[in-house]
Amino acid sequence: MSNIVLISGSPSPNSKTASIAKWLQKELIERNHRADLIEVRELPAEDLLYANFKSSTIAHTHALIKAADAIIVLSPVYKGSYTGILKAFLDLLPEKIFAGKIVAPVLTGGTIAHLLSIEYAFKPIFSLLGAREILHGVFILDTNVQWNEKGDVFLAKEVEERIQHSLEDLLKATERKEFPTI
Template identity: 50%
Template sequence: MSNIVIISGSPAVVSRSSAISKLVKDVLVTNGNKVEEIAVRNLPAEDLLYANFNSPAIQQAKALVEQADGVIIVSPVYKASYPGVLKAFLDLIPEKGLANKVVLPIATAGTIAHLLALEYAFKPLFSVLGTRDVTDGVYIVDSQVAYTEHELTFVDIEVEQRLGDAITQLQVRLQQKEAQASR
């Protein structure tokens, strides 16, 4: 069993990436992992805007990240990068706050044109936060899923498969690290 935290980066109430967070969480919980979720949109807006490091809600969310072995960032692509609200939260994480953690990025986007945002925007951010262990990211274009407020299903079976493979890869990597640590 691994401790995993999912950080949902969308500011939207009705959100594809949040629906994907829920799917991912369900799979991980079914597989016996302990999973927490941080929806950045639910953190106090003023604390994010003014970088209030002492905010109890922010401290609580940071503690969840600190305790996790694996971190999954599920976020929409905004302006060929990540949404400002996600960055506002990650700015409050200590320097090297993702060190020794395995990170899986999952992005949803309107167009395939910004696929490389995972490489040039998301990955440098994880790197500066100290992780060297980023598993293969998943990029999901809106047209590859059917989404209503209540349900998300995959139109593109290949992307569903890629998401499943990415979850498996994360779990295997976490198990390898646990085995190494107990030697």
């Protein structure tokens, strides 16, 4: 069993990114892994805005991340990068907290023109936080994510396949970490 933390960085109340995070969480739990979801928009706004390093709520998220084998970080593309609210959260993380963890990036965006933001904007911050194994990642166009009236999320077949592949890669990488080959 792997321990995975998902961090979703959209400020939107009806977030496609968050719905993908919940879909991934459900997939992981169904495969008997532990999967905790941190929705940054649910954290106290003042702690984020004023960089409150003493916040007990923020400290709880740090404990979850420290205990995790792998982290999936999700964000919508905002102005060619990940969101400001996610940056505010990442700014509060202890130095090198991602060391020894597998990190998988997921970005949703309105235009494929910003596909590379995953490389130039998203991945460098994970490296700065100590990650050495950063997976390829997934970029999802917002038109490929739909809901029904019950709030169930539907991903385009091609997107679901790419996410499933990425999930397999993540789980294989965490297994290798648990049972290293000599």
